[in-house]
Structure formats: C-alpha cells, structure tokens
Amino acid sequence: MRVLVTGGLGVNGSWVVRRLVEQRHDVVILENRDDRSLLPDVADDVRVAVGDVANSGQVRSVFDEYQPDVVVHMAAIIGADRDPLAAVRVNIGGTAAICEAAAATGVARVVYTSSRAAYGALTGRHGHPDYVPVTEDHPRQPVGLYDVTKLSCEELGRWYARNRGIEFVSLRFATIFGPGKLQRHGGFSAYSSMIELPAAGEPVQLAHGGDQRDDAIYVVDIAEAVVAATLAPTPLPHDVYNVGTGRTVSLHELAEAVRDAVPGATIDIGPGLDPMGMGISYYGALDSTRAQVELGWKPQFTLGAAVKHYLTALDRLELLPARSPSPDSQEY
Numbered sequence: 001m002r003v004l005v006t007g008g009l010g011v012n013g014s015w016v017v018r019r020l021v022e023q024r025h026d027v028v029i030l031e032n033r034d035d036r037s038l039l040p041d042v043a044d045d046v047r048v049a050v051g052d053v054a055n056s057g058q059v060r061s062v063f064d065e066y067q068p069d070v071v072v073h074m075a076a077i078i079g080a081d082r083d084p085l086a087a088v089r090v091n092i093g094g095t096a097a098i099c100e101a102a103a104a105t106g107v108a109r110v111v112y113t114s115s116r117a118a119y120g121a122l123t124g125r126h127g128h129p130d131y132v133p134v135t136e137d138h139p140r141q142p143v144g145l146y147d148v149t150k151l152s153c154e155e156l157g158r159w160y161a162r163n164r165g166i167e168f169v170s171l172r173f174a175t176i177f178g179p180g181k182l183q184r185h186g187g188f189s190a191y192s193s194m195i196e197l198p199a200a201g202e203p204v205q206l207a208h209g210g211d212q213r214d215d216a217i218y219v220v221d222i223a224e225a226v227v228a229a230t231l232a233p234t235p236l237p238h239d240v241y242n243v244g245t246g247r248t249v250s251l252h253e254l255a256e257a258v259r260d261a262v263p264g265a266t267i268d269i270g271p272g273l274d275p276m277g278m279g280i281s282y283y284g285a286l287d288s289t290r291a292q293v294e295l296g297w298k299p300q301f302t303l304g305a306a307v308k309h310y311l312t313a314l315d316r317l318e319l320l321p322a323r324s325p326s327p328d329s330q331e332y
C-alpha cells in the first residue's frame, strides 16, 4: 500500500514511517524540510516530497505525482499560541488542503493525529487525584489555541467525510514521550527531558510536579495505533479513537524507572502538581477501549520497558544530546 505521511520526519512521524517501512509499505513523506536525522536507519527507504501542507497547490501536486492509497496527516505546529495566524494556517488550513486533495484524487482514508487537547482541562473525578479515564464522548472544551486547532480539524474532517466522500479518522493521543523530543521540542516534554538528559550525563532538576500523574504513552505504541488505523478495513465503525494507556504515572515513578536504567542519574523533582507550570489541568487518562476493540490495538510497553527501549533507540539512532561543556573544558 502507498501511504503518504505528512510530518513523517517529526518525533512521532518517524516511528510511524519506520513501522510502515518494516511492513514493506511504500512510504512517501510530505514535509517542509528534508531533515531525516530522526530516521537514519530507514532514510534510504522513503521518498520525501518537500512542500508546505498549507499550500493547497503544492499539496495537490504531491497527491497527483504519488497517488497515495491512504494518508496519515501529522504535520502541525505544536506551540500554536506563539503565532496564532501561523498555527491556524498550518494546522487548520493544512488539514483542509489535505482533505481537498484526498477527495479530488480518490484517497480512501485520511488518518488525522488529534490530541487529548480536544477535551481541554480534565477536572472533577477525571482530574487529580482520581484520574478516572475519559471516553471519546467526554465533553470537548478546548482551552489553548492548539486545542482549538485540533478539535477544528476533527470537525473539518467530518465535513469532508459527509460531503466529499473521504473517510476521516481522528486519533486523540495522550501525552507522548519518545526519542528526539528534547532536540526537536526543547523542554516541552518533562517525560522526554527526564530520560534524554540523564542519558547524556546531565542532571534533571524540576522545582515541583513530582506527584503529578498523567497518561504518558511511548511513541512506539502510538506508531502502532496509527498503523492499525491506517490499515484497518474501511469503513471503521467510528471516526474518533482515544489512544492512551488508560493509566497514569507520576514523575516520581518515571524518575525511579530512569534511575534503574541509568545508574548514577541525578534527578531532583520537588513535590506537587503541574511540572510544566501550564496552569491548566490537562493531565488525566484516556479510555482507549474503542481502539482496542475496533482497531485491534493495545499499548505494549510498561513504563520500565519504554524507558529501556527509549535509551537503546537514542544510542542506536545517535540522537543523544551533546553534553554541556564542563568548566575546565571551555574553549577560549
């Protein structure tokens, strides 16, 4: 099957691409720059079309040239609040351009990577300290602009499905951690920083947040879910699926798993909630029963196994961040 993956050179996309290549699918990646550093192992097994997903003309030429059977649409701006117009242009405009081209060229299905952000804050029994998992029917109350763009794209896709005959399937991911995230997204993910910094011999210090629990899912489990949704027989019974572990882990528990795997790791985290200081309680668990039943997907990684796999992958793919220079190794 020929699969077009937008954003396929990103942190999550690279694992989706890797899995599709392993299964011998023909993968074409649409990206705005040809940086294959997160997938050096399969770099020669894919074709990269450089273009902007928000440029409908460029998107249409890529569809005309490569004639994909199915599309995985992952390209997006994550830090949306920093530049609202760019985020709307790329996240919403890009999704419209992908749907338009898919409808015009007979693509059977678009798999869209949405987020738990569509639910907004998780409060009451779904928040601290109970974390009762939410199902797909939970009210959608987006807060940040990123959340708004994700939910808007789900609705936009529904419109295309109703009116233009494509199947549009949204996957609402929990919080993802995976190799390369620290390099690509900076300190945006406490989970990835807590693994990648010790792996590079760097200390981790977080003033507060060690008691915060969240549904943190390993990127390889995410990739399996995306591939399952991509290859499932059409049509699927639903157009939206939660993809999470259904459980929560605390940062203190993650720190323990990292100390087990990286002897001598220095990780100091204060107590309390909201390690990233977001001020919005996005933290909680996703009930992914629907994905388990209808996509045949189930997360495979325990926290400890994910940390070990993560560390091995950093090494194998040569993604370890550079160590900070020690005071006596400074150059003049």
Ligand SMILES: NC(=O)c1ccc[n+]([C@@H]2O[C@H](COP(=O)([O-])OP(=O)(O)OC[C@H]3O[C@@H](n4cnc5c(N)ncnc54)[C@H](O)[C@@H]3O)[C@@H](O)[C@H]2O)c1
Residues within 6 Å of the ligand: 006, 007, 008, 009, 010, 011, 012, 013, 030, 031, 032, 033, 051, 052, 053, 054, 073, 074, 075, 076, 077, 078, 090, 094, 113, 114, 115, 116, 172, 173, 174, 175, 176, 177, 184
């Ligand atoms: N990381 C998470 O925890 C998480 C959670 C929920 C949902 N998601 C979603 O998963 C998807 C992938 O996230 P990620 O963490 O891999 O992000 P990422 O930034 O690593 O990857 C996104 C890729 O899209 C590309 N891109 C950005 N703008 C583009 C444009 N205009 N045209 C073409 N390509 C463009 C970037 O170059 C990048 O490689 C996103 O849609 C994101 O919203 C991520």
